[in-house]
Amino acid sequence: MTTFTFPPEDVLRARQKLVLDHFHDEVRQDWDDVLATFPHPHYELIASMTVHDGDSEVRGYYHDTRVAFPDQDHEIIAIRHSHDAVIVEFWLLGTHLGPLGKIPPTGAKHRTRMTAYFIFDENENLVTERVYFDQLTVLKQLIGGLNKKNPRDLITLGRAVIGLLAMSGEAPDPRLLHTTPPDLGENE
Numbered sequence: 001m002t003t004f005t006f007p008p009e010d011v012l013r014a015r016q017k018l019v020l021d022h023f024h025d026e027v028r029q030d031w032d033d034v035l036a037t038f039p040h041p042h043y044e045l046i047a048s049m050t051v052h053d054g055d056s057e058v059r060g061y062y063h064d065t066r067v068a069f070p071d072q073d074h075e076i077i078a079i080r081h082s083h084d085a086v087i088v089e090f091w092l093l094g095t096h097l098g099p100l101g102k103i104p105p106t107g108a109k110h111r112t113r114m115t116a117y118f119i120f121d122e123n124e125n126l127v128t129e130r131v132y133f134d135q136l137t138v139l140k141q142l143i144g145g146l147n148k149k150n151p152r153d154l155i156t157l158g159r160a161v162i163g164l165l166a167m168s169g170e171a172p173d174p175r176l177l178h179t180t181p182p183d184l185g186e187n188e
Contacts, residue, residue, distance in 0.1 A: 022034055022064075037126050038126050041055055042129070043128075044128060045054045045131050046133075048135065049177075065121075069098075069100075069159070070094075084117055084119060087115065087116070089113070089114070092112050095109050096108050096110065101167050104156055104162040106142045108144070112138050113133070
């Protein structure tokens with residue numbers, strides 16, 4: 001595949017259906033069906049510089065995010081196609097009812113704009129879901145509604161700050177640091 005050659009319409013339609021099924025199955029929390037959209041499940045979360053690779057790690061990611069946000073849902077804004085990906089802009093929604101990493105639940109709702117790149121290989125297998133979003137947007141919504149005059153909310157805020165600080169020391173996944181520049185064909 002080259003960057004200037006698009007697959008035929010039937011391939012683009014099949015990719016889009018797979019991606020929409022993937023989204024739908026995530027909301028239903030049917031992890032077997034979601035994982036079946038990949039030959040080898042692989043998520044890259046660029047905001048936190050983390051990778052979840054393989055069935056076990058991805059199931060762990062699903063478990064942890066649904067503990068934090070059991071009602072997680074999305075609203076699709078736009079779908080676009082590239083030569084090797086389906087790009088989806090969407091709102092991610094959820095209520096923070098369980099721990100998010102080391103951040104205690106706040107009971108707050110969030111609605112965060114995100115973009116996911118569903119990347120396909122030369123055999124039309126989904127090989128990566130790469131998600132871009134701003135963590136600060138999520139965090140502002142999760143702690144912004146805490147009442148700074150309520151002692152219980154102040155304790156939650158303090159624990160959230162401690163949790164954030166603990167998480168900020170985590171090293172980024174090296175697979176996301178060592179990138180190769182694309183061949184832009186400038187020497188041709």
